[in-house]
Amino acid sequence: MISTPLVAQFCQTHACEPTDEEITAFNQSVGRSRQQRLQEWKSQHASLTAELQAPNVSEARRTEATKELQQVDSLLATEEHMYDGMTPEQRAAVEASRPAREKEIAGVFIRAWKFNKALYQQYGGRVIFQQAGMEPLDAYRAWLQEHERNGDFAINDPDMHQRFWSYFVSEGHNFVPIESFRQESGMADPWEKPWWLVEPKKTP
Numbered sequence: 001m002i003s004t005p006l007v008a009q010f011c012q013t014h015a016c017e018p019t020d021e022e023i024t025a026f027n028q029s030v031g032r033s034r035q036q037r038l039q040e041w042k043s044q045h046a047s048l049t050a051e052l053q054a055p056n057v058s059e060a061r062r063t064e065a066t067k068e069l070q071q072v073d074s075l076l077a078t079e080e081h082m083y084d085g086m087t088p089e090q091r092a093a094v095e096a097s098r099p100a101r102e103k104e105i106a107g108v109f110i111r112a113w114k115f116n117k118a119l120y121q122q123y124g125g126r127v128i129f130q131q132a133g134m135e136p137l138d139a140y141r142a143w144l145q146e147h148e149r150n151g152d153f154a155i156n157d158p159d160m161h162q163r164f165w166s167y168f169v170s171e172g173h174n175f176v177p178i179e180s181f182r183q184e185s186g187m188a189d190p191w192e193k194p195w196w197l198v199e200p201k202k203t204p
Contacts, residue, residue: 117191
């Protein structure tokens with residue numbers, strides 16, 4: 001009721017809409033990540049299977065490795081057998097709708113990233129890491145406070161008002177140490193480059 005219309009209004013004066021090139025790059029990155037995950041799960045499957053076949057594995061480790069193997073098998077089954085039980089017509093329909101779905105999903109992520117980038121550039125402040133990625137917490141709060149002062153929205157119930165703002169004042173978030181981020185990533189801020197174009201660091 002509050003954020004959605006305000007975001008739409010904000011994006012009328014800021015470049016939030018994804019371009020075709022950005023959508024293509026996003027989907028290519030997602031595709032590569034999916035293939036990497038599949039290869040990692042297959043490698044884990046082989047490693048755990050070999051470990052369980054070893055004669056000297058302890059019972060405690062055997063139990064633990066069996067659970068890990070079951071989890072990996074479940075992930076592989078979800079990815080590799082997604083069409084099981086479908087008729088050829090149903091499978092063809094799913095494949096035909098895939099480009100539109102991928103474009104829509106990419107658009108959601110790209111718009112959110114561009115919105116967050118614009119907020120951070122305008123207001124700065126602390127950044128948190130949550131399930132959907134980096135979020136400019138203080139910038140989001142400052143932006144909403146500005147709209148509240150301007151009368152663009154009002155929360156008249158005191159308890160609801162407190163609960164609405166509690167997210168933005170909580171210290172329980174996973175805050176991103178910006179200086180450490182800059183040193184480790186080589187980027188000036190989390191929105192210097194789209195996260196789907198950032199190459200993951202290779203472990204030695």
